[in-house]
Amino acid sequence: MTTATTLGVDDSVSQWVVELPARSRVFEKNGIDYCCGGKATLRQACAKRHVNPETVIADLLAAGHEPDQKDWSAATLTELADHIESTHHAWLKRELPRTAMLVHRTYTVHGLHYPWLTELKTTYDRFAAEMDAHMFKEEHILFPRIRLIDAKRTDIEVDQPVAIMEHEHDRAGADLEKLQSLSNNYTAPEDACNTFRAMLDALREIQADTHVHVHKENNILFPRAKCSVTSKY
Secondary structure (H helix, E strand, O other), X not given: OOOOOOOOOOOEHHHHHHHOHHHHHHHHHOOOOOOOOOOOEHHHHHHHHOOOHHHHHHHHHOOOOOOOOOOHHHOOHHHHHHHHHHHHHHXXXXXXXXXXXXXXXXXXXXXXXXXXXXXXXXXHHHHHHHHHHHHHHXXXXXXXXXXXXXXXXXXXXXXXXXXXXXXXXXXXXXXXXXXXXXXXXXXXXXXXXXXXXXXXXXXXXXXXXHHHHHHHHHHHHHHHHHHHOOOOO
16 A cells, blocks of 8 residues: 655655655665755655665655554464564564654753653653563463463463453553643644654554554453463463
């Protein structure tokens, strides 16, 4: 799926990001400065970094987090756990440090002018740290137990770790709602630079992906795992 645009190779890098902030990831991947150096045309920026502008444009048009269309309720518990790790966990492990950098830069430059950025940074830092710990516990404690259920083990206890994970999901959801509220639904101020805009877009993407991520766990994986266990330790 691609996004429609009237922009071309002779439009500025800045315009590409203003139109769709998710494109900042493409420029970061190619080492192209979309903030301070955003006045350069895409052609000039690609020439400076020795990258093919046609390839960059193709990536720019495809930028954005695509929704997951598969019916995961028909998958095995192992398939769904593997998918959550390889898709949502892997994506978050890339996005959390990237977004932390954007939050820090935006707060450092604009914190005095926009005091709400202080609370946003505190909230995000807590959310990111807790999500890192949360994913570790899922990958090393809960998901291995769930995979054993598919292996016909009937002595698996999952109720307690599931309850802990669901509680942590609630806390993460509350932090995401706070980030959305503090930023006025991720609305960039009129004078926002591209780093500011990229930060808000990154937070929006994290919230959207986390909603899908938690849905797959709370509403599909966890209930099925609990129902599949016929006896406990």
